[in-house]
Amino acid sequence: MKEQSILVFTDKEEEFVNLLIKIGTKKTVAQTLVFLANTPEATSRELERGTDLRQPEVSIAIKYLDEQGWVHCRTIPSENKGRPQKCYSLTKPVKEIIAAIEKAKKDEANNQLALVKKMRDYL
Secondary structure, eight states: OOOOOOOOOOHHHHHHHHHHHHTTOOHHHHHHHHHHHTSSOEEHHHHHHHHTOOHHHHHHHHHHHHHTTOEEEEEEOOSSSSOOEEEEEESSOHHHHHHHHHHHHHHHHHHHHHHHHHHHHTO
C-alpha cells in the first residue's frame, strides 16, 4: 500500500470557514474555498478527504466557485487505465475573493434597504 498524507483544517481555518458560513456562504463552498486557499492545488479526492465532504458535495462547491470565476481546473491523465483526475486551484488571491464577497453582500443589503424604503412609501 502507498502511504499518503491528508491535509486537515487548523483552528484558524475552521474559524474562517465558520465566518464564511455566518455571512451566508454554503458550508460546502466555504470548506472548499478555505481548503484551496491553503494549498497551491488539490485533486477532487484531496478535497473530499481534507474537507470531509462527499464527491457530489465537492462537485457542487467547485461548480459554484467556477461560476464565480474563482477556481481553475486542469486535467491530469491517469497513470493506468481509468478516468483522468481533475486538479483545482484558485484563480485569484483570497483577498480578492473576500473583496468580491464583501461587494456582493453590500449590494444585497442595499437592495433590501431599497425595498424597505419602497414599502414605507406605500404607507
